[in-house]
Amino acid sequence: MAIDFTMSSAQKAVQLRARAFAEDVLAPLLYQAEHESDLTTAFVKKKPAYIEAYRQGIATAMLPAAYGGGGYSCLDFTIATEEIAAIDPGFACTVLCNGLGLMPVIWYGTEDQKQRFVSAATSDPSEQYLGAWTAAEPHQSTHAVNDIDDPRSLSDITLTATRRGDHYVLNGSKKWSSAAGWDGLGANTQTVIVRTDGQTVGPRGLSAIVVERGTSGIACHAAPRDEYRMGTSATIEFHDAEVAADNLLPGSQSNGDRVIDRNFAWFGPMAAIAAAGVARAAYEVSLRFSKRHAGSSLAPLSRFENVGNVLGEVAARIESARYFAWRAADYLDKHDQHGEIFGAMCKINVTEMMFDCVFRCMQLVGARTGDDEFSFSRHLHDAALLPIYDSGNMAAQRRRVRGIMAHERFNPRAALDDQAVYSPSLAEGVG
Structure with missing residues (x-):
């Protein structure tokens, strides 16, 4: 069958x-x-x-x-x-x-x-609702969140949430919140990773709390052009910001590191398929160009062996990237959105492969890649960002993969046999 x-x-x-x-x-x-x-x-x-x-x-x-x-x-x-x-x-x-x-x-x-x-x-009557994910922090120490190859990065989350009666009081700052809102003053709600247990060393003292727009004591600064990543991000400062205790997600209490891992696992196939979409756009532009332009010859560029070989290889890579993203997404659906290692592997493999595809398509078009009609400056920009966006391939993503693989209970055939690879004990290996 x-x-x-x-x-x-x-x-x-x-x-x-x-x-x-x-x-x-x-x-x-x-x-x-x-x-x-x-x-x-x-x-x-x-x-x-x-x-x-x-x-x-x-x-x-x-x-x-x-x-x-x-x-x-x-x-x-x-x-x-x-x-x-x-x-x-x-x-x-x-x-x-x-x-x-x-x-x-x-x-x-x-x-x-x-x-x-x-x-x-x-059900937003204005039809403008934006949600945001707020986890990373400014480089306040030498072990910043998502720092390359540093398992202590989550330990250095310093935004504190101190319980006072029926509220938590938040103090600290975050960087690269995923949405600055339409006016640069913040999203409608943001799920924020905070340190609720200052006595617990490491990531196990983290939790997630929902912060609503308009909360006093919060300043939102939209990222300038030179920090552009995807969409519009922001730096958020919390100064004695009072958030209702009912906004703390109870399943996340002292479990914030797992929230981060699960969220990035869910996003892995999305980032991967976004890279495939960017490469697809570049491939289609270069394919049309090669059929319509002859360069210094009489025949269209597409008739030349090397051009055809490059286009064929790029097309094959896009197909394989698409099916990897589909497979990772399907695995997540079958395992309650738990598949931390496969979401990370998919994101790493596809985003890096698609960057090479975009660059090779640019080589076929040549000097005219800078022309607005081809949009290659945008495609290359987006392709270059995707490997460092969403937890960073050279940082938390690869750390997540090798941490789970190193655990003695890791099953290397889990994906092949469509079995669950996730368990709390394996997740401890993420770092």
């Missing part, structure tokens, strides 16, 4: 709807936005596309239907993400950050918290 890679009719509908949105709604706004020197202004120029994505249910598609979301599986959302990322991975990230900000509520929150935060996200 063959393994079936054919999309179901429902998945094909997801793909076509996302493609129509990306090409008909998002693409026309992209040119003006990407030529803005100010990041916040550029972000806001794509706001009409976001509102339409919200209306169509794309912006909240990853959230459970029980709370008003689209009820997409990880695999369904991976399929949709490729279509949007092929036009603009930054916009895809803006949408994905709703998942990064709210999936921890679904996994670790109470029913009341799900109704309060997730249902509010899917």
